[in-house]
Amino acid sequence: MNQRADDVPGREALSRPFAPRADATAVRPSPHSWRERSETRSLYLLAAFLICAYALPFVVGAGAGTIRLDERWLANLATVVVGGVMQGGVYAMFAVGLTLIFGVMRIINAAHGEMVMMGAYLTWVSFFYLGVDPLLALVLTLPVAFLFGVAVQKVLLNAAVGAPELTGLLITFGLGLTMIYTAELIFTTDFRTIPYAPGTIQLTSTIAVGQNRVISFVMAVVISVGVYLFLKLSRLGKAVRATALNAEVAMVCGINVQRIYLITTGLAAALAVAGGALVSIQFGFNPETGVQYTLQAFAIIILGGRGDYVGALLGGLMLAVLENLVSLMVPSGTAMVELAAYGLMIFVLLIRPGGLMGVKEG
């Protein structure tokens, strides 16, 4: 095609600017510089912001005197970072569920944390009433979760695809409330824990990690990688990704988009419930803990780049490590841990709405 330019005689001459005209000699320059923020620049800005975000707990800690540069404290720091990575694997896994629904249908699932909570209770019930090992219970709970997700999609969310964001937000928020209060009715608001693999693993003489955390992390990695491979390699997974890119084109290519929606939400619910199972063997939970997971998952997918799988995994690790650093060094840590998630989310949205992966709006 480029050759054609040479075929046209005089093309060069014609495209030259006009000679100045009488009324255009004194041109006032445009007062605005119109250089648009480039992709790379926003990535640098994001990197700078993240460095500041990670430095902040240290600065605050230095100010508040919670940092002691002795061996014990350094061991603490290392433990916290390792623990953060372990925790981050689990975060990443349930955030991936949220990112799937968002990527494919542009729906924000505000009930995602409640699905995590549901997973925790399902595990708890099978552990205490059926005596099933929490990890073995996944064989039972994941199909249930998948069907739950399919039902939610069929009855509720199909109506929200393509609708203004408020519709999907309210439907899922209402669903979340219903789940919370149903759980309270059945299980009360008492905190529950599942005693599982309570031992620790010594990494070095001073750094130790709970067995349950390591097991959770490994499980989370296995499941995440499994789902990733499913999306990358299988026919169905490719159809899911095609639908996420452009539902109309996918439809024209013969993909049954309605069925993809069902599978997506089913898969997302299964990931959330698996996340719940892994959370339940590490932390206490009650019906209202889900809200916190929803917000963490939001922060993670914004940080990673919404709809981006690998981004969500990265985001999960980064958020969990940051949270643990905050809780180690910043006074009144528990509240500040929450602030870390919101702060990360808002600033990433403002600096680089595409997140780490620079996802662009289609």
Add this chain to the structure above:
Amino acid sequence: MKRHEHLRNLALLAVVGLVLAFVPDTLNVYQRSFVLFTMMYVVLALSWNIISGFTGYTSFGHVAFYGIGAYACAILVADYGWHWLATLGAAAVVAGVVAVAIGYPVLRLKGPYFAIAMLGTAEGTRVIATVWDSLTHGGLGISLPSAETSFETYYAMLALMVVTIAVAYAIGHSRFGVRLNAIREDEGAAEALGVNATIYKLAAFVLSAIFPAVAGGIQAYKVLYIDPPSVFFVQITIAMALMSMLGGKGTVIGPIVGAVLLYTVQELTWVNFPTAHLIAYGLFIVVVARFMPRGLMGLAIDRGWVRKGMVH
């Protein structure tokens, strides 16, 4: 719209205002506070509707302004000895300034990203209120010293509601409101028609922030105790959105109808089904959002009972 229609609507508002001004004597304490909270939700839903209904920017964190107003009032009354009515003006100013500071960056985000950012803002504000001990007394909350008669707060809320309705009505029937609608429908096209979207959105956002702040202030003085979880309660945002949607967001009358209806239903179910009412509320949200996203006004417009559009 013809001049006489505006006059008729103005008269209607005046009559409602007068009736509500004369009833408190005949009501018992419970009924009075029921009416007060109904009026409060009318204010909240109508304000939310300015940015989210008229302008199409779904704020999922509007409770932030309500909470900021409540704290402004409580701090100034409890720690600085202000008269509570004076604090309401301060609440409006503080919320307006915060709305500019938050709105300028956040209103560049569109659709779901704006919604999520606002949710984060509201939760972030709650955490700040919890952590900033020296100003807010942290998680302990603030008790207000007062001899509350429940009449003062009633009249304040009534006045606020009348003003909010008048402002919402004025916006809804003006070219300013039409331009907000244009931003909702197609921001790019609106800009190509000369609408400075940045300024219009910010104006709508600030307007939608100050009334909830004042309402929060009145509420703080009414219940005499506030703490972060109660005034930054995410469900207050949901109520604003749901009420607007139920009545018909983007209209003036819709959020009013939705607020009165929903608050009444909520109160009735709460009284009659103390255990199950929260589950019922959750299901109700789902059903409204799922089956009638355009609300009662949408239904009325489709049936031809109400004219299309706001400007006639």
Add this chain to the structure above:
Amino acid sequence: MPSRPNGVALEVRDLRKAFGGVRAVDGCSFAVPGGKISGLIGPNGSGKTTTFNLLTGIIRPDDGQVIYRGEDLAGLKPHQIFGKGITRTFQITRIFREMTVLENMLSVTGLSVPDRVARERAEELIAFVNLAHLHAEYGGRLSYGQQKLLEFARALMTDPELILLDEPAAGVNRTLLQHLLEQIHRLQEMGKTILIVEHDMNVIMNHCERIFVMDYGVKIAEGPPAEIQRDERVLDAYFGRRRT
């Protein structure tokens, strides 16, 4: 009244815009004569609509100038350019669907007149494009042709000096089109400058006084219709595509 009846209304100098590696507009220059109807044509993908979007600030140019009344408009925001007296319509109509026809008209800024006057003007213009009977209907309920007329009327609300029309004939039936063209000529008689992007050669050749031809992001020819019809380069651009 036009400020310079026979001068240049709008001058584009060396305008450039690239999307990634694709140079959509690659050093385009032309001068739109004031008070006349001009046409901008070119094969698909030659950069016409991008040029329109650059002129109206919908997208920002990488380089170049857009000179209007001795002022460079390049890089200004759409609402600022609109404020200078330049309006446009879109290739695919962008009317406000959930707003009535009248509300669509009133959404335009820049009229510092009382509401009543603005409303009268809106009603007049709605009648001008034969939509008076639909003034209380939602924009989204109009037929495509009617939407085009509404968009055209909306662009006239502020009595602009320069009107850019992006494919006004597409999707409009013959009767409506005839009516639309009459209105365009009436506007020209009133001293307005009009620039049309159009694929319908009948419209271009019969109604424009001056035609600019674009291909690969640059202007390849310019002149009155009769000249353009005989121009080798134009024929080559349209019919002589040699694929490599």
